[in-house]
Amino acid sequence: xxxxxxxxxxxxxxxxxxxxxxxxxxxxxxxxxxxxxxxxxxxxxxxxxxxxxxxxxxxxxxxxxxxxxxxxxxxxxxxxxxxxxxxxxxxxxxxxxxxxxxxxxxxxxxxxxxxxxxxxxxxxxxxxxxxxxxxxxxxxxxxxxxxxxxxxxxxxxxxxxxxxxxxxxxxxxxxxxxxxxxxxxxxxxxxxxxxxxxxxxxxxxxxxxxxxxxxxxxxxxxxxxxxxxxxxxxxxxxxxxxxxxxxxxxxxxxxxxxxxxxxxxxxxxxxxxxxxxxxxxxxxxxxxxxxxxxxxxxxxxxxxxxxxxxxxxxxxxxxxxxxxxxxxxxxxxxxxxxxxxxxxxxxxxxxxxxxxxxxxxxxxxxxxxxxxxxxxxxxxxxxxxxxxxxxxxxxxxxxxxxxxxxxxxxxxxxx
Ligand SMILES: [Zn+2]
Numbered sequence: 561x562x563x564x565x566x567x568x569x570x571x572x573x574x575x576x577x578x579x580x581x582x583x584x585x586x587x588x589x590x591x592x593x594x595x596x597x598x599x600x601x602x603x604x605x606x607x608x609x610x611x612x613x614x615x616x617x618x619x620x621x622x623x624x625x626x627x628x629x630x631x632x633x634x635x636x637x638x639x640x641x642x643x644x645x646x647x648x649x650x651x652x653x654x655x656x657x658x659x660x661x662x663x664x665x666x667x668x669x670x671x672x673x674x675x676x677x678x679x680x681x682x683x684x685x686x687x688x689x690x691x692x693x694x695x696x697x698x699x700x701x702x703x704x705x706x707x708x709x710x711x712x713x714x715x716x717x718x719x720x721x722x723x724x725x726x727x728x729x730x731x732x733x734x735x736x737x738x739x740x741x742x743x744x745x746x747x748x749x750x751x752x753x754x755x756x757x758x759x760x761x762x763x764x765x766x767x768x769x770x771x772x773x774x775x776x777x778x779x780x781x782x783x784x785x786x787x788x789x790x791x792x793x794x795x796x797x798x799x800x801x802x803x804x805x806x807x808x809x810x811x812x813x814x815x816x817x818x819x820x821x822x823x824x825x826x827x828x829x830x831x832x833x834x835x836x837x838x839x840x841x842x843x844x845x846x847x848x849x850x851x852x853x854x855x856x857x858x859x860x861x862x863x864x865x866x867x868x869x870x871x872x873x874x875x876x877x878x879x880x881x882x883x884x885x886x887x888x889x890x891x892x893x894x895x896x897x898x899x900x901x902x903x904x905x906x907x908x909x910x911x912x913x914x915x916x917x918x919x920x921x922x923x924x925x926x927x928x929x930x931x932x933x934x935x936x937x938x939x940x941x942x943x944x945x946x947x948x949x950x951x952x953x954x955x956x957x958x959x960x961x962x963x964x965x966x967x968x969x970x971x972x973x974x975x
Contacts, residue, residue: 561802561806561810561811561812561813561958561961561963561964562606562607562649562811562812562813563605563606563607563812563813563814563815563954563955563958564605564606564607564608564609564649564651564812564813564814565596565604565605565607565608565609565814565816565819565951566608566609566610566611566795566814566815566816567608567609567610567611567614567642568614568624568816569590569614569624569625569629570595570596570819570944570947571589571590571593571594571595571944572593572594572599572940572941572944572945572948573587573592573593573594573941574592574593574594574599575587575592576941578930578933578941578942581844581938581939590629590632595642595643596819596947596948596951597642597643597644597645597648598643599925599926599945599948600924600925600926600948600952601924601925602952602955603645603647603648604948604951604952604954604955605648605951605955606647606648606649606812607648607649607650607651607682607812608638608642608644608648608649608650608651609651609652609653609814610638610650610651610652610653610679610681611652611653611654611655611658612652612653612654612655612667612671612672612675613654613655613658613659614655614658615630615633615675616630616675617630633679634678634679637679637680638650638652638679638680638681639680641679649682649683650679650680650681650682650683651681651682651683651684651685651735651792651814652675652676652679652681652683652684652685653684653685653737653762653794654667654672654685654687654688656687656688656689656690656737656764657690657795659689660689660690660692664689664713665687665688665689665713665717667687668687669686669687669717669720669721669724670724672684672686672687672721673721673724673725673730673732676732677730677731677732681732682732682733683732683733683734683735683760684732684733684734684735685735685736685737685762685794686714686717686718686721686722686734686735686736686737687714687717687718687721687737688714688717688718688737688739688762688764689710689713689714689739690710690739690764690765691707691710691711691739691740691741691765692765692768693707693741694741694742694768694769694773695741695742696742696743696773696776697742698741698742698745699744700744700745700748703741703745704741707741710739711739711740711741711745711749714737714738714739714749714764715749715752715753717737718736718737718753718756718758719756721734721736722734722736722756722757722758726757733760734757734758734760735758735760735761735762735792736753736756736758736760736761736762737761737762737764738750738753738761738762738763738764739764739765740765740777742777743776743777743779743780743781744780746763746777746780746781747777747780747781747783747784748784750781750784750785750789751784754784754785754786754789758789759788759789759790760789760790760791760792761789761790761791761792762791762792762793762794763777763781763791763792763793763794764794764795765794766793766794766795766796767794767795767796771798771801774793774796774798774801774805775801775804775805775808778791778805778808778809778810779808781808781809782808782809785808785809789809790809790810790811790812791808791809791810791811791812792810792811792812792813792814793805793810793812793813793814794813794814795814795815796813796815797813797815797817797818797954799954799957799958799961802958802961802963803961803962803963806961806962806963807963818831818947818950818951818953818954819944819947819948819950819951820947821836821947821950822839822943822944822946822947822949822950823839823937823943823944823946823947826838827909829937829946830913830918830919830934830935830946830949830950831949831950831953831954832916832918832921832922832953833953833956833957835916835918837909837912837913837916837918837935838906838909838910838912838913839913839935839936839937839943839946840876840889840893840910840913840914840932840935840936840937841893841897841902841906841936841937841938842869842872842873842876842893842896842936842937842938843869843900843937843938844869844938844939845862845865845866845869847939851865851900854900854901859901860899860900860901861899864899865896865899865900868892868895868896868899869896871892871895871896872892872893872896873936875888875889875892876889876932876936877932877933879914879917879932881914881917881920885914886911886914886915889910889914890907890910890911890914893906893910894907913935917932918935919931919932919934919935922949922953924948924949924952924953926945926948926949926952927949930942930945934946934949
């Protein structure tokens, strides 16, 4: 089972000064900063997924690349731009999520192929149009016409895509995009894509589906799936269900979830193989917009906040795991929350985190170097490192999947 990490230009600065929360004045962003596969000892993913809309920045939610970065990506190619180590693959897609509100995809097959070939991707997903709706009982004919139209568009563009790849003899593994709203419609899409010649198919629009619905679709797809057809789940994590999914031909998936939970989730910020913990919130008085507004409005005293921020950091850095240290840390974090007028107290959750101190157990290179700093919910350098740590935990969980163990045994048996 392969995991792809969707690129959003998430890098960390190796020279960041955690004591003073400062960047080196000599730092040049993408050149000096490191990707997860560079700062961790072992790359936490089998590949990266790069969306055209993120690079080209023409649509909403996009524009993560400056025009200079975009030019460098095209000039160097995806492998050199991302400094990918051997064995880490690249997969391109259009980022259909970014144009979900449009009637038709605002991008042609030709433009998409220019992006894939121009950047030298290993594999690329055909142009698709997401159906945001699930109705297992709707038939192929009797369904919201807009949904049916989106599926027709996706299939028509997939046909055009694979035709161009083979006619121009392009060096790219074509991945057919399948859209649907039910097990039957997904299975029909897969059947048609196989007839076009696709051996690898990406299933889209499944992010909001319950695991049971995904399994229903996979089961129906399995009735028409050729033994050689490999499936990719776009945007789906559910690592606990991956063994089940793999029984139905799923060989890869992509997701930002483990990474983003580090700083987007209310409590599951720091992952371990069997658990998840809240990170210790010490927002920067100077760098936190909500806190800044409260200070400007006169609701929070800037002087008190800065003083307590310092106390929190000091107490956490001195943390030795003793009962007294746990108590002291919780009290100071709580005092900071009171000053910052945080509505909900995190005391009980902080106690769990501090008692377990999971960063001490972690084998990843980031936890080993940073210690407790990685568990502090603060600026982007700590938060992203915690996200990278979460991905390394995900990679470890995946190594233990039955499907992976079986694959490696089969391989060694056959030399
Ligand atoms: Zn770690």
